[in-house]
Amino acid sequence: MRDEDLVDTIAAIRAERTSRLCYSPIILFTADRAAGTVVRYVRFGFDDVISLPARRDELAERLADQLHEQVYIETKDYLGPDRRRLDRGAELRLGISPHTRLVLERDPRRGVRVLDREVRGHRFKARAAPHTHFMAKLFGQHAV
Numbered sequence: 001m002r003d004e005d006l007v008d009t010i011a012a013i014r015a016e017r018t019s020r021l022c023y024s025p026i027i028l029f030t031a032d033r034a035a036g037t038v039v040r041y042v043r044f045g046f047d048d049v050i051s052l053p054a055r056r057d058e059l060a061e062r063l064a065d066q067l068h069e070q071v072y073i074e075t076k077d078y079l080g081p082d083r084r085r086l087d088r089g090a091e092l093r094l095g096i097s098p099h100t101r102l103v104l105e106r107d108p109r110r111g112v113r114v115l116d117r118e119v120r121g122h123r124f125k126a127r128a129a130p131h132t133h134f135m136a137k138l139f140g141q142h143a144v
Helices: 003-015 035-042 056-064 134-139
Strands: 027-030 046-050 068-074 079-081 099-107 109-118
Touching: 003 035, 003 079, 027 035, 035 046, 046 056
Parallel strands: 027 046
Antiparallel strands: 068 079, 068 099, 099 109
């Protein structure tokens, strides 16, 4: 599938606001392990990018990571996971445009619920906990 088609598919899913489909995890499975490729796909709005082949336990953990609480960002032209998780520690976000920070809960039995919705648009600092850094999950602890 071409990159343009992937972006269009993600946009169509995220635009489906009449149901909770827009909050569904979108995971890309790929044989490409290049860091630049994986980062590019995450910036497109994938919740996770899993390089195959993957060990069964690693695959189970990555899929389970999509359950429970997730943070999504909603702007005028984007809805999806916080792409700042790619930045080392997501330490500083200055001059940001207005956006809404959503805390979602994904539960296999109850579906998806929005737990918190906070409108932002000012300067703030965000620090990610070291053990939750997204790049470490993609490339191992030595990546961060």
